[in-house]
Amino acid sequence: GAGVSQSPRYKVAKRGQDVALRCDPISGHVSLFWYQQALGQGPEFLTYFQNEAQLDKSGLPSDRFFAERPEGSVSTLKIQRTQQEDSAVYLCASSFAHEQYFGPGTRLTVT
């Protein structure tokens, strides 16, 4: 079937706006991860779900970041009151048997 999809692919937000980033994992994948990738750097872990349970949110940089996966499938990463330092590519990955499959990412630019 289809791979991991993310929407929107590009998002420009004015500082202070709220944004919501969507991830559609591969069907049947139990685990779902969010990563933040700054320009020229490797992805940094944000949070992890197993089905609908958020098992690890240690990487979320502040309480302005919130993620959910209410039915154990689609996930949404929400950033409130965006700041310029939130500008990055946000990657979603779903996994099966210790292999992660990445989506194309959402490039967020905060102006």
Added chain:
Amino acid sequence: AQTVTQSQPEMSVQEAETVTLSCTYDTSENNYYLFWYKQPPSRQMILVIRQEAYKQQNATENRFSVNFQKAAKSFSLKISDSQLGDTAMYFCAFMKRFNTNAGKSTFGDGTTLTVKP
């Protein structure tokens, strides 16, 4: 906490030649996975090769092979017969083995590889 270090920010290689990308990591874990991912410009990250720490035999996938030295905590990627389509950023990543499900990955900062015609 785990750390992954890629000491070569940029590398280049002539088409059809062989290139080796370096990666070292630090962990106190004994059971884990190591990965190399490829991220072409403006395109999504794809898995190149995976190594399970309990396996002594180095993984190979067609033109891609690794040199896994567990005691030295080293995990290099060799690309043979380099092709123009290999031009990309390459990330080394560590994942702790976590029951039957994947855990979070820790990535290095990447090596930008350019294959020249």
